[in-house]
Amino acid sequence: GKYEIWTIAIDGSNLTQLTKTTGDTIIEPLWSPDGKRISVNTGNVASILVLDEKGAVARNQPIPNPDAQTFAFPLGWSPDGKRLLCSLNRLPDRVSMGLVFYFPESNTLSEPIRGVTTRGLARRGSFLGDRLILLDSDGVHAIDPAAGTDRLVAPTTDAGGRYSYI
16 A cells, blocks of 8 residues: 555544645654644655645655665754755665765755764664764764764664664
8 A cells, every 4th residue: 555644633623635646655654843844755756745834745756866876865854954864765775875964955966974884774873962863773873073983882683673772
């Protein structure tokens, strides 16, 4: 089946379907901090759904792919909503090859963040001030993009790929 994005009021009323996909299924939505944008992906293409003042999808803003063999997989929004941390995923196997920032206002990707080596599949990322927290196949990493450092702070608990969280 297809996945869609819905909203609902906290009291259970006003169930509203935001998306009506006709092509690939959209997965892993990430709401921007201001609630006006949602990053989504299909497994090989990512975009930002920009919402209007009523909360309906006003337009779809594709996130540019660096090349035909790589796509930018959204991981997490910056607190101010000006940047989106993305994993550069190699196609067709979707293995993460590094991290970049996507800037929605200019529709551009940064150069890869130096000093970061992602392992396997990067799943989620968060901003902690100027630093990043990343969950990938070998565990949770603390990353300082300015210094170019990447430190594994919570490894997976076993070779089966189960994650430990901080």
